[in-house]
Amino acid sequence: MWTNVCYFYFVFFPLLFSLGHSLGYGFVNYVNPSDAERAINTLNGLRLQSKTIKVSYARPSSDSIKDANLYISGLPKTMTQKDVEDMFTQYGRIINSRVLVDQASGLSRGVAFIRFDKRSEAEEAIKDLNGSKPVGASEPITVKFAANPNQTKNSQLLSQLYNTQSRRFGGPVHHQAQRFRFSPMSVDHMSGVSGMNVAGSSSSGWCIFIYNLGQDADEGILWQMFGPFGAVTNVKVIRDFNTNKCKGFGFVTMTNYEEAAMAIASLNGYRLGDKVLQVSFKSSKSHK
DNA sequence: TTCGATT
Numbered sequence: 001m002w003t004n005v006c007y008f009y010f011v012f013f014p015l016l017f018s019l020g021h022s023l024g025y026g027f028v029n030y031v032n033p034s035d036a037e038r039a040i041n042t043l044n045g046l047r048l049q050s051k052t053i054k055v056s057y058a059r060p061s062s063d064s065i066k067d068a069n070l071y072i073s074g075l076p077k078t079m080t081q082k083d084v085e086d087m088f089t090q091y092g093r094i095i096n097s098r099v100l101v102d103q104a105s106g107l108s109r110g111v112a113f114i115r116f117d118k119r120s121e122a123e124e125a126i127k128d129l130n131g132s133k134p135v136g137a138s139e140p141i142t143v144k145f146a147a148n149p150n151q152t153k154n155s156q157l158l159s160q161l162y163n164t165q166s167r168r169f170g171g172p173v174h175h176q177a178q179r180f181r182f183s184p185m186s187v188d189h190m191s192g193v194s195g196m197n198v199a200g201s202s203s204s205g206w207c208i209f210i211y212n213l214g215q216d217a218d219e220g221i222l223w224q225m226f227g228p229f230g231a232v233t234n235v236k237v238i239r240d241f242n243t244n245k246c247k248g249f250g251f252v253t254m255t256n257y258e259e260a261a262m263a264i265a266s267l268n269g270y271r272l273g274d275k276v277l278q279v280s281f282k283s284s285k286s287h288k
Numbered sequence: 289t290t291c292g293a294t295t
Contacts, residue, residue, distance in 0.1 A: 211290050238292055248289055283291055 027058055054096070059117065068095075068119040070126065071146040075099075075110040076137045084112045087134060092121025113146055200281025205233050205253040206260040207282040210267075212275045213237065215245040225267055226252045230259025251282060 030036040036057070044055040059065055075084065081099045088094060093116065100111040116122040122145065130143040200206045210222070222235035234253040237246050254260040260281070268279040 207291090209291050236292065240289095241294085247292095249291065251292065278290075280291095 059095075064118050064120065066119060067145060067148065068116040068122045069146040070114045070116070070122050070143055072112040072114065072129075072141055072143050073110060074139055074141040075108070075112055076134060077108040077110050079108065079110075079112075079134065081112070084114065087129070088114050088116075088125055091116065091125040091128070093117035199283060200260070201257075205255050206257055208252045208254065208260060208264060209249065209278075209280055209282040210252065211249045211278040212272075213246050213248055213250055213277070214273050214275055215248075217246045217250065217272075221272070222250055222252050225270075225272075226254065226263050229254070229263035229266065231255035 028039065030039070040055050040057070043053065046053050046055075070088075072084065079099070081097055084099060085094055085097050088097075094114055095117055096113075096115040098113045100109045100113075101107060102109050114122075114125070116125070126143050126145070129141065131140045133140050200208060208226070213221075217237050219235045219237055222237065223232065226232050226235070232252060232254050235250065236252075237250040238248075239246050252263075254263065264279050264281065267277060270277045270279070
């Protein structure tokens with residue numbers, strides 16, 4: 001029995017694979033098998049922002065389950081996720097599947113991903129289905145191994161960015177490229193000094209100021225509010241030294257700029273209890 | 289009560 005619970009998003013592939021970003025999955029180890037089971041039962045299928053997370057037991061780590069992800073293109077636009085799964089299921093156990101849809105029209109792009117449990121299963125599917133025509137289709141489909149996001153996507157993305165920017169602006173590229181990689185570090189470089197020169201940022205994350213917390217607010221509520229937006233490294237409720245009551249404000253530090261910005265946009269004006277919260281990046285004054 | 293830091 002595996003007490004290793006694997007978290008990963010159904011929406012795995014649309015994630016941005018730029019440097020420092022989550023690959024969209026993670027692992028949690030439980031001491032107690034029943035706790036692992038409870039985590040699966042309560043969290044699997046939970047919607048977090050625009051995503052639905054999948055929580056299941058982790059498969060044993062092994063070379064045989066690596067590189068078992070397939071990229072399928074040229075599919076009839078009428079084929080649904082289930083249709084694609086039905087076509088591939090005879091080759092092995094499907095771990096995850098997705099049909100890409102056009103963001104504007106909502107129609108299928110004729111592209112899908114299928115992750116098999118075993119690489120050998122994926123190989124068999126390629127052998128059989130690459131170049132074949134689904135029933136009723138006029139054109140053959142392409143079935144191949146999906147590009148490994150770790151190795152290829154980053155370098156492709158970066159070189160794409162650089163090419164695009166140099167064509168458009170014709171000048172030194174690194175200033176523009178910074179726009180696409182908002183990390184505290186890169187902003188520090190932009191200002192030329194490390195520390196708190198840009199609102200909310202420091203080398204250790206993005207600090208967010210929350211005002212109008214109730215007297216009884218605690219750290220737990222901050223974790224609950226901000227956690228769903230992404231990586232939270234620290235929360236703090238500021239309390240009166242003597243009374244130990246919250247002084248009405250607190251701080252949350254988040255690792256990634258985009259997630260912090262989304263949290264602020266979503267939670268500013270949020271009604272917590274009978275109070276309307278003000279949420280913003282921490283002002284840059286004060287602090288060492 | 290509107291931007292900390294008892295680590």
